[in-house]
Amino acid sequence: MPHVILIEDDALVRKLLEKRLVLAGWQVTPLRDGRGAAEAVLAAGADLVLLDLGLPHVDGLSVVENLRHRGITIPILVLTAYELPHLLATVQGTGANDLVQKPYDPDALLERMERLLAA
Numbered sequence: 001m002p003h004v005i006l007i008e009d010d011a012l013v014r015k016l017l018e019k020r021l022v023l024a025g026w027q028v029t030p031l032r033d034g035r036g037a038a039e040a041v042l043a044a045g046a047d048l049v050l051l052d053l054g055l056p057h058v059d060g061l062s063v064v065e066n067l068r069h070r071g072i073t074i075p076i077l078v079l080t081a082y083e084l085p086h087l088l089a090t091v092q093g094t095g096a097n098d099l100v101q102k103p104y105d106p107d108a109l110l111e112r113m114e115r116l117l118a119a
Helices: 009-024 037-044 059-068 087-094 104-119
Strands: 003-007 027-031 049-050 077-078 097-099
Touching: 003 009, 003 037, 009 027, 009 104, 027 037, 037 049, 037 059, 049 059, 049 104, 059 077, 059 087, 077 087, 077 104, 087 097, 097 104
Parallel strands: 003 027, 003 049, 049 077, 077 097
Antiparallel strands: none
16 A cells, blocks of 8 residues: 655645545645654655645745755655746656646546656
8 A cells, every 4th residue: 555645735635635645545644834844754654745735834945945955856746736837847856746726627636646666
């Protein structure tokens, strides 16, 4: 069973996404912000990180940079409501593997997550 660290500050979105992922066969460790993300990834032995870009305390790009700086190489998939034309390049430049814009199709999100694991 693949394990994902889900970092989402919106409690409702986090809970709904967690439920969807569990039903799809994922083990989920939910976090409400990016503080302690690296420690959670290392402690949980996660296979993938799924995080919102707009997080309180530590923004999603900083979380990605911190994970990569600490030598964590698992795939990172960023979720965002932002629609900037250069956002994908910026996100990938920090070390994330892919970007999904909100609102997203839940099945398409699961497919992207599975593709990242298979890569």
